Amino acid sequence: MRRAAMTKSAHTEAEDNVSAELTVAAPAATVFAVLADPTTHAAIDGTGWVQESVDRAPLTEAGQLFRMDMYHPNHPNGNYQVVNKVQVLELPRAIGWLTGSRDDSGELEFGGWIWRYDLVPLGPDETEVALTYDWSAVPQSIREYIQFPPFGPEHLTNSLRHLAEVVAGR
Structure with a gap:
């Protein structure tokens, strides 16, 4: 197993988004393949909220939906499920993806926040990965009961470090 090399790590905060960057010792195609595999998302998550992927098929196109089982102690049910909709998919x-859920009638609703990874090859075996959590499209009605971001900025850096570890294990 290769050791995950992390030569650069930083995070920035803006009014309605937070982002972090990390250089990963792997080709962009390898990093992208890990991100496009929903079964890796629990291992990548820096909060521990993502429990397991319900849908195991790789992400291959914009508009694709994939579900995740989640846990958060402040959620009314503790355990819950999110439905993500791929918004951007430009290999590699x-x-x-946007994160949403089904309401009581089964209708799909999205809260307005998006997770986005941008990959820049730095050579044949190194990729700069930027992770951005953007909540600029979240309506005021949701902002009244959910604080944004719902985690500290270190979550993104932790997620990128976990991503580098998963990639190194491939």
Whole structure:
């Protein structure tokens, strides 16, 4: 197993988004393949909220939906499920998704926040990965009961470090 090399790590905060960057010792295609595999997302998550992927098929196109089982102690049910919708899929440069859920009638609703990974090859075996959590489209009605971001900025850096570890294990 290769050791995950992390030569650069930083995070920035803006009014309605937070991002972090990390250089990963792997080709962009390898990093992208890990991100496009929903079964890796629990291992990548820096909060421990993502429990398991319900849908195991790789992410291959914009508009694709994939579900995740989640846990958060402040959620009314503790355990819950999110439905993500792929918004960006540009192999091997960018992948991102909106997070939502089904309401009581089964209708799909999205809260307005998106997770996005941008990959920049730095050579044949090194990729700069930027992770951005953007909540600029979250309506005021949701902002009244959810604080944004719902985690500290270190979450993104932790997620990128976990991503590098998963990639190194491939």
